[in-house]
Amino acid sequence: xxxxxxxxxxxxxPDSFKRKVWITVGIVAFITLMILFxxxxxxxxxxxxxxxxxxxxxxxxxxxxxxxxxxxxxxCTSISILGTIIIIxxxxxxxxxxxxxxxxxxxxxxxxxxxxxxQWLNERELGREAMEKATSDNTMEKVQKFVxxxxxxxFGVFGDLYVVLFISIFFTVSPKSYVNGLLVLLPxxxxxxxxxxxxxxxxxxxxxxxxxxxxxxxxxxxxxxxxSILGIELWLVLALLAGILSFxxxxxxxxxxxxxxxxxxxxxxxTALIVLGIYLTVQLLESNxxxxxxxxxxxxxxxxxxxxxxLFMGALTGGWGLILATPITVIVIVxxxxxxxxxxxxxxx
Numbered sequence: 133x134x135x136x137x138x139x140x141x142x143x144x145x146p147d148s149f150k151r152k153v154w155i156t157v158g159i160v161a162f163i164t165l166m167i168l169f170x171x172x173x174x175x176x177x178x179x180x181x182x183x184x185x186x187x188x189x190x191x192x193x194x195x196x197x198x199x200x201x202x203x204x205x206x207x208c209t210s211i212s213i214l215g216t217i218i219i220i221x222x223x224x225x226x227x228x229x230x231x232x233x234x235x236x237x238x239x240x241x242x243x244x245x246x247x248x249x250x251q252w253l254n255e256r257e258l259g260r261e262a263m264e265k266a267t268s269d270n271t272m273e274k275v276q277k278f279v280x281x282x283x284x285x286x287f288g289v290f291g292d293l294y295v296v297l298f299i300s301i302f303f304t305v306s307p308k309s310y311v312n313g314l315l316v317l318l319p320x321x322x323x324x325x326x327x328x329x330x331x332x333x334x335x336x337x338x339x340x341x342x343x344x345x346x347x348x349x350x351x352x353x354x355x356x357x358x359x360s361i362l363g364i365e366l367w368l369v370l371a372l373l374a375g376i377l378s379f380x381x382x383x384x385x386x387x388x389x390x391x392x393x394x395x396x397x398x399x400x401x402x403t404a405l406i407v408l409g410i411y412l413t414v415q416l417l418e419s420n421x422x423x424x425x426x427x428x429x430x431x432x433x434x435x436x437x438x439x440x441x442x443l444f445m446g447a448l449t450g451g452w453g454l455i456l457a458t459p460i461t462v463i464v465i466v467x468x469x470x471x472x473x474x475x476x477x478x479x480x481x
Contacts, residue, residue, distance in 0.1 A: 178452040179292055183299025185337060190216070190304040192338050209304060286352045292452070298421055333463060340462050342380060343426035351378040351385075351414055351420050356422070358410035362403070367397050374411070378418065380455055382439055383446075385415045437461055 193212040198205060303310060311330055318326045352375030359367035370392045377384035389411045396404030419435075441461045445453030453460075 133337075137405070174449050175452060178449060180297045180299060181456055181459065182292075182452070184303060185341060185456075186296065186300035187303035187307065188334060188338050189341050190300060190476070192341070194304070213301060213304060223323055247436055306428060325470075329467070332470060333466050336462050336466050337459055340459060343423075344458075347418060347422055347473060348375045348378050351375045351418055354414045354417065355410065359407070360413065362445060364392075364395060364403075370395065374414070380442075381423075381435075381458060382442060383454060385411065433458070433461060433465065 190209070190212045193216070194205070194208040197203065197208040197211055201208070311327075315323050315326050315330070352371050355374040356367055356371035359370055364370065370388070373391065374385070374388040377388040380387075389408070392407050392411060393404050396407035438458055438461055441464075442454055442457040445457040445460060
């Protein structure tokens with residue numbers, strides 16, 4: 133007769149079932165709270181990222197000055213921060229009077245510009261249909277909401293820029309303390325890897341900043357030359373706007389095109405078409421020759437990936453997400469390469 137072994141499986145009790153239910157509820161609640169936390173604080177993280185980018189610019193300029201002069205680090209850091217602020221202030225002071233006069237002229241001539249555009253459109257069938265849709269009650273209501281949101285966000289942007297500037301200064305003055313504080317959160321055996329990833333991120337973002345500033349300068353110069361040859365009186369304002377907005381790929385040039393075409397309509401529809409041709413030519417050169425050359429020398433990013441990132445970040449976070457979509461793409465590419473692809477290659481080998 134075989135001895136029957138007692139069963140080791142404990143019968144399930146109502147208490148164990150309730151415990152599993154509460155654990156499941158707790159996990160779901162934690163994940164939900166984390167998602168809500170990220171959604172509510174994503175703008176704060178974007179401001180920190182913007183401050184980090186400016187800090188990388190200040191730090192890179194400081195290192196360049198130190199390498200050329202062998203001065204003390206605090207002197208080079210002070211020159212990089214204060215020098216940049218002073219140069220930008222002097223630049224706006226030197227051209228401020230002319231820019232202000234041109235902006236005043238634009239505000240005075242804008243109503244006549246709109247009338248010229250309406251008259252030109254009304255002379256054509258497609259133009260009349262577009263005017264009817266543009267002047268409908270539904271469209272006007274959307275425009276009013278957009279304008280109200282624009283001015284509200286504009287005042288908010290000045291506050292954000294104030295925060296970003298001070299974050300960048302703090303990061304520039306003492307970068308090691310913040311990096312080390314971040315690395316402490318990692319397990320001890322992962323801190324060396326984390327330090328390498330942070331250093332790679334710094335180098336890639338610094339390369340992106342170099343390329344972006346160079347591209348902005350080229351767009352400003354080419355646009356200014358084209359508009360000045362055409363005889364556009366507001367060429368300086370429009371060229372500055374085109375250069376600044378080229379910081380945002382794909383969408384920035386389209387926004388800069390609108391006021392330029394309106395100014396061209398002040399003269400004639402033919403002038404507006406020529407202005408349109410100038411902007412399209414500059415955008416063609418920037419997108420197909422300048423940017424690819426810069427990316428080949430500094431950092432490579434697929435253009436379609438940047439556009440996808442802009443669509444998602446713009447929809448999720450608004451203006452700051454659209455502006456910072458490209459550096460976020462750089463960060464994601466570096467993290468995937470360092471934390472996933474290299475580990476997978478190591479496992480295969």
